[in-house]
Amino acid sequence: MVKVVVCGAAGGIGQPLSLLLKQSSLISHLALYDIVNAAGVASDLSHINTASKVTGHVGKDSLAEALTGAHTVVIPAGVPRKPGMTRDDLFKVNASIVRDLAQACAQYCPTAFILVISNPVNSTVPIVCEVLKKAKVFDPRRVFGVTTLDVVRSSTFVHQIKPQFEPHSNRITVVGGHSGATIVPVLSQVKQVRFSDEEIKTLTHRIQYGGDEVVKAKDGAGSATLSMAYAGARFTNSLLEASVGGKRGLVESTYVHLIGNPGAEWNVQATGGLQYFAQDVELGPQGVAQVKALPDLSVEEKKLVEIAIGELKGNIAKGVSFITEGG
Ligand code: NAD
Ligand code: LMR
Helix, strand or coil: CCEEEEECCCCCCHHHHHHHHCCCCCCCEEEEEECCCHHHHHHHHCCCCCCCEEEEEECHHHHHHHHCCCCEEEECCCCCCCCCCCHHHHHHHHHHHHHHHHHHHHHHCCCCEEEECCCCHHHHHHHHHHHHHHCCCCCHHHEEECCHHHHHHHHHHHHHHCCCCCCCCCCCCEEECCCHHHEEECHHHCCCCCCCHHHHHHHHHHHHCHHHHHHHHHCCCCCCCHHHHHHHHHHHHHHHHHHCCCCCCCEEEEEEECCCCCCHHHHHHHHCCCCEEEEEEEEECCEEEEECCCCCCCHHHHHHHHHHHHHHHHHHHHHHHHHHCCC
């Protein structure tokens, strides 16, 4: 039995993400939780002819039944940006939504993998981890900030200027975090094509601010939902393939609690011991099998990582203190 719960399942990301997860043969039970409309979404998806069972759970009173027995919980619950907002502007609303869901996970599915999509990811992941620490059920191998959309965008944008770069099978490492200057694509390690300095500069900026492109185009109707659902399903499927499908050697870039995770010793020297950082992670039966060593970085990328570290410190402290100082 592999039960996957989507919290925020009736939303812009939640619905297409659930649709994609309904197609996974590794999931036997897809539980859709939201404060509104999850029953309708579940009824609709339940007619799709794949073997998994789909259940809908609406409102806080149904959170226990949604989460009990969960193998994996994916969280796209919360408000998206409008033009002119930063992801950090979402903290006021989303921090308490994510905190409450993490508290429920600690109570009803303390060993589940938790995949955080809700922004600002740089702070919401620390919120989840601090809640689990407080409840004494924290395992750093089991909590992930989903930064896969940055990886997906990197391959797409590179392919758009270098058509010989095949975007589906070629993965580009993205380190740092998930917001503007904290997103650092490691383009210097792309072996299939060569870039000029100007191309690297333009691509890096486009990847860092790809989210803004969609927010602007949607003009007040939210942020990326379909590409995010695709990216969220890709990460969830990779984790399931590694944890229940027995696949070895699967690597994804993801934002994790570095301290206490296997392989993250490089962190002390590379980031000055930052608690959280996105980097390539090999997935395994327990979640993080190994945080990979930081790739070689160009001089420019080193500068970008320094900037990212500066911003991440504040983002992380904000998330941590929201829980430790009783937010
Ligand atoms: P949306 O408003 O369309 O959907 C959010 C859903 O969450 C709604 O159905 C809402 O009812 C639900 N919700 C609100 N409070 C809840 C609660 N307490 N419990 C359960 N569900 C609750 O928003 P969206 O476009 O789906 O975006 C969701 C979040 O994902 C936003 O914070 C957005 O910034 C973030 N996001 C992250 C990434 C990423 O790369 N990590 C990419 C895109 C969007
Ligand atoms: C994205 O990168 O598309 C998301 O983080 C949503 C946003 O606010 O840009």
